[in-house]
Amino acid sequence: MSVVFWKELADHFGSRRFAILFILICVIGMASVYTAAQAIRGAPEEFIFLSLFTSHGGALPSFLSFLSFFGPLIGVMLGFDAINGEYSRRTISRVLAQPIFRDSWINGKFLAGLATVAITVISIILVILGLGIRMLGFGPSGEELWRIGIFWGISVIYIGFWLGLGILFSVVFKQTTSSALASIAAWLLFTFFIYMLAGLIADQMAPLGPKSGPEVWVKHGRIEDMVMRISPATLFAEATRAILIPNYRGLSLAAMLSEAEAEIPTNPLPIGQSLLLVWPQIVGLIALTGVCFAISYAIFMRQEIRST
Amino acid sequence: MELVVETKNLCKYYDGVKAVENLNLRIRRGEIYGFLGPNGAGKTTTILMLLGLTEPTSGEVRVCGHNSTREPLEVKRLTGYLPENVGFYEDLTARENLQYIARLNGIPDRESAKKIDEVLERVGLLEVADWRVGKFSRGMKQRLGIADVLIKDPLFAILDEPTTGIDPEGASQILKLIVEMSRERNMTVLLASHLLYQVQRICDRVGIISQGKLVAEGTIDELGSKITGQSGSIVEVEVSELTPDLLQAVKRIKGVREVESSGNTLRLVCDGDLRAEISQAIAEKGGTILGLRGRIPTLEEIYLRYFREG
Numbered sequence: 218m219s220v221v222f223w224k225e226l227a228d229h230f231g232s233r234r235f236a237i238l239f240i241l242i243c244v245i246g247m248a249s250v251y252t253a254a255q256a257i258r259g260a261p262e263e264f265i266f267l268s269l270f271t272s273h274g275g276a277l278p279s280f281l282s283f284l285s286f287f288g289p290l291i292g293v294m295l296g297f298d299a300i301n302g303e304y305s306r307r308t309i310s311r312v313l314a315q316p317i318f319r320d321s322w323i324n325g326k327f328l329a330g331l332a333t334v335a336i337t338v339i340s341i342i343l344v345i346l347g348l349g350i351r352m353l354g355f356g357p358s359g360e361e362l363w364r365i366g367i368f369w370g371i372s373v374i375y376i377g378f379w380l381g382l383g384i385l386f387s388v389v390f391k392q393t394t395s396s397a398l399a400s401i402a403a404w405l406l407f408t409f410f411i412y413m414l415a416g417l418i419a420d421q422m423a424p425l426g427p428k429s430g431p432e433v434w435v436k437h438g439r440i441e442d443m444v445m446r447i448s449p450a451t452l453f454a455e456a457t458r459a460i461l462i463p464n465y466r467g468l469s470l471a472a473m474l475s476e477a478e479a480e481i482p483t484n485p486l487p488i489g490q491s492l493l494l495v496w497p498q499i500v501g502l503i504a505l506t507g508v509c510f511a512i513s514y515a516i517f518m519r520q521e522i523r524s525t
Numbered sequence: 526m527e528l529v530v531e532t533k534n535l536c537k538y539y540d541g542v543k544a545v546e547n548l549n550l551r552i553r554r555g556e557i558y559g560f561l562g563p564n565g566a567g568k569t570t571t572i573l574m575l576l577g578l579t580e581p582t583s584g585e586v587r588v589c590g591h592n593s594t595r596e597p598l599e600v601k602r603l604t605g606y607l608p609e610n611v612g613f614y615e616d617l618t619a620r621e622n623l624q625y626i627a628r629l630n631g632i633p634d635r636e637s638a639k640k641i642d643e644v645l646e647r648v649g650l651l652e653v654a655d656w657r658v659g660k661f662s663r664g665m666k667q668r669l670g671i672a673d674v675l676i677k678d679p680l681f682a683i684l685d686e687p688t689t690g691i692d693p694e695g696a697s698q699i700l701k702l703i704v705e706m707s708r709e710r711n712m713t714v715l716l717a718s719h720l721l722y723q724v725q726r727i728c729d730r731v732g733i734i735s736q737g738k739l740v741a742e743g744t745i746d747e748l749g750s751k752i753t754g755q756s757g758s759i760v761e762v763e764v765s766e767l768t769p770d771l772l773q774a775v776k777r778i779k780g781v782r783e784v785e786s787s788g789n790t791l792r793l794v795c796d797g798d799l800r801a802e803i804s805q806a807i808a809e810k811g812g813t814i815l816g817l818r819g820r821i822p823t824l825e826e827i828y829l830r831y832f833r834e835g
């Protein structure tokens with residue numbers, strides 16, 4: 218399997234489309250961090266390095282929203298032609314006629330994709346940290362580093378989901394174009410249309426009127442949240458928010474209301490508590506990624522390999 | 526004699542359609558076996574079952590003593606496979622493509638580097654070893670495919686349509702290569718093809734498959750005489766002067782079934798090859814032979830015959 222892994226890894230880093238996307242993400246990431254740093258300079262905060270990732274300045278959104286937006290593209294791009302590309306290049310029967318198990322081939326491909334994602338994300342993070350140190354004149358604290366490390370892990374799992382989805386479509390569809398289109402459709406659905414869908418379902422189950430009491434509002438909000446959490450993009454947003462913003466207390470309506478009404482200055486949570494807060498989201502992301510890959514694995518193992 | 530391939534009542538159905546039915550194939554060590562049949566006859570399906578890449582519906586396959594269905598890894602270690610329309614990673618060089626295959630076969634890089642040069646030289650691609658395969662012509666890719674088979678030193682090579690889509694010169698180069706590698710390494714070769722003329726030149730034995738069934742098997746001579754046994758072989762003789770006496774003498778030869786004459790040319794239908802007897806009989810009557818043409822059935826005729834029947 219390691220042979221497949223290294224070959225695929227080399228392929229990913231050598232490919233032109235990867236280079237293009239990587240440069241794009243690097244430039245956008247740095248630009249957003251730069252504006253964030255400009256904004257932060259005026260009002261110093263406790264966790265200044267973390268806020269480099271989350272705060273936005275002017276027209277540019279934060280690095281976090283960039284990652285939740287472009288992350289899926291990286292994942293899909295690495296996965297969408299993993300299997301059907303081998304069919305259309307007619308290399309599949311030649312490679313599978315070598316003494317390797319079929320599963321070590323698809324596993325090697327998935328792991329190589331995941332490693333590519335991990336390396337990409339960590340290098341962008343390091344670039345941002347370096348930029349931050351240069352601009353602010355001091356380094357991040359130990360806790361900040363830990364939180365950034367966890368953020369890195371969550372991002373890799375999140376992009377890993379999209380990689381798994383891309384591989385799934387590459388197994389299901391024979392044409393690379395159809396799998397690419399299907400992946401993009403899924404990305405649009407989970408990133409944009411899920412809001413509308415959540416609102417629609419919540420309106421149906423708990424209709425809001427001028428006379429509805431607070432319980433109905435709460436119920437409406439809960440249903441909306443539940444539907445939204447089908448989407449890995451929501452899970453990712455919630456999980457990373459808690460990790461990168463230590464003051465963040467939770468996602469429940471009660472927590473938000475009390476914060477807004479009382480305007481009590483909140484103390485940051487310790488890292489363990491932040492992690493505990495979003496543990497369900499993290500597990501959900503891992504499960505989604507696992508399910509995606511497991512389905513493609515199961516289909517691929519039964520697939521006929523004749524190329525004609 | 527050691528059997529490299531042995532299948533017993535091999536069957537494969539796709540959604541109830543019979544792709545291969547009760548196939549009993551036996552290929553001996555060191556043979557070049559021509560596996561013939563029209564498109565869709567079940568050649569590729571059989572090959573995939575030999576390699577353990579597709580599971581048979583019923584029956585058993587053994588390659589080099591290993592059961593392909595249960596021990597595919599052992600079989601694939603000993604067998605080289607050149608698929609029909611072979612494809613390579615176009616962004617990698619010829620050398621890198623071969624190195625990947627060598628690594629998948631567990632050959633350490635130290636050994637494979639030397640071996641890659643060796644096989645590339647063998648197929649005449651050493652000068653372009655560092656080109657990207659995307660720039661290769663069809664014939665070069667096919668030769669690279671043969672290098673790809675040779676890199677693992679197989680006991681048994683399966684070549685699926687190795688010469689389709691290649692110009693005649695390239696095709697004959699490839700065929701020469703196949704014969705040489707088979708003889709040098711005592712390698713068994715299964716050559717699946719529908720290009721009969723080429724198969725006829727290099728195969729020791731052929732098997733003809735039609736609609737999933739093996740309809741004929743044997744050397745080309747054996748298959749030919751089987752057909753002439755039924756319909757007779759044809760000899761055309763041109764003599765300087767055709768006398769009635771001569772005609773009688775020819776008709777009396779044992780095994781001659783029919784004689785037709787037109788001008789000074791005789792057309793004989795006989796059992797087997799009787800050219801020696803015919804020329805002797807004519808000489809005894811004082812006739813002079815200007816031309817004598819025996820028509821032994823070509824593989825093409827054999828092949829067409831079996832398909833008409835099958």
